[in-house]
Amino acid sequence: MELIVLWDIDHTLIENAGVSKEIYAAAFLALAGREPTGPARTEGRTDRLIMHDMFVREGLPVPGWPDIEAALGRAGRERLDALRSRGWALPGVHEALKAASARSGWVSSVLTGNIDANARVKLSAFGLDSLLDLPVGAYGADADLRPDLVAVARERVQRLRGVRADTPTVLVGDTPRDVEAALVTECGIVAVASGIHDRAELSEAGAPEVLSDLADTKHLLSVLESFASDGKRPGTSSGRP
Incomplete structure (x- = not known):
């Protein structure tokens, strides 16, 4: 079967344990040069939509996807230890x-x-x-x-x-x-x-x-x-x- x-x-x-929200915030900071005014909205949405909506909500141009994906990947790798200790x-x-x-x-x-x-x-x-x-x-x-x-x-x-x-x-x-x-x-x-x-x-x-x-x-x-x-x-x- x-x-x-x-x-x-x-x-x-x-x-x-909140590490995902920290990854999105760190990626936003790396790309926008400032922290977002609020946390990312997730709830089963894709990273493409999550990051797109963060920039739109903040009134900023949305970077190209390759740049967003690279920033997300860096932020994720940097938080592996935090995830292991808290999650x-x-x-x-x-x-x-x-x-x-x-x-x-x-x-x-x-x-x-x-x-x-x-x-x-x-x-x-x-x-x-x-x-x-x-x-x-x-x-x-x-x-x-x-x-x-x-x-x-x-x-x-x-x-x-x-x-x-x-x-x-x-x-x-x-x-x-x-x-x-x-x-x-x-x-x-x-x-x-x-x-x-x-x-x-x-x-x-x-x-x-x-x-x-x-x-x-x-x-x-x-x-x-x-x-x-x-x-x-x-x-x-x-x-x-």
């Missing part, structure tokens, strides 16, 4: 990623608003990078909108791993934007109420499966297996609420 599992990172796999991998994440990576026919990667470099910083800080097939993931530099990242990941999995184009795909994430991305791209969705959005918000966004966290590896794997065996689409789910 083949399956593509694409995990969000912040507040799904890890708690960044943590969320409950059950190591076990869940190990189990998914061991399944025959499954490709387990990421779909994240972070640029590739900072995704790797965040995952490596807690020893998660080796548990994911990162070359086939989709990242915040790949598209402005999160739903568009799904096609990027699918194309990479098909091209680099030889997986069929019609292989069922499941997103795992903690925001209504993760749910939206799954629904509009005919992916499965396992929503996790481990961020700022509670179970009710994620259910109202359209997630048929909402978990409190990823601590119950057995149940999580059974939910993912249901997509692999049935090729289920959004709106159908077996497994407990």
Whole structure:
């Protein structure tokens, strides 16, 4: 049974303890020469949109993307130690990623608003990078909108791993934007109420499966297996609420 599992990172796999907001602020400072007047708005948005909106909000011209990406990468690398000391991998994440990576026919990667470099910083800080097939993931530099990242990941999995184009795909994430991305791209969705959005918000966004966290590896794997065996689409789910 083949399956593509694409995990969000912040507040799904890890708690960044405010380091993400510091990365955006540092990148802004490096490019604008002054600090922003307020924190970045994140909540499942891509780095392209987050940084674009920061400059628009501050009434400044938006720099070219290569300059923004380079500034974000520098800021991320500089905060690796801070992330390790203040952040943590969320409950059950190591076990869940190990189990998914061991399944025959499954490709387990990421779909994240972070640029590739900072995704790797965040995952490596807690020893998660080796548990994911990162070359086939989709990242915040790949598209402005999160739903568009799904096609990027699918194309990479098909091209680099030889997986069929019609292989069922499941997103795992903690925001209504993760749910939206799954629904509009005919992916499965396992929503996790481990961020700022509670179970009710994620259910109202359209997630048929909402978990409190990823601590119950057995149940999580059974939910993912249901997509692999049935090729289920959004709106159908077996497994407990």
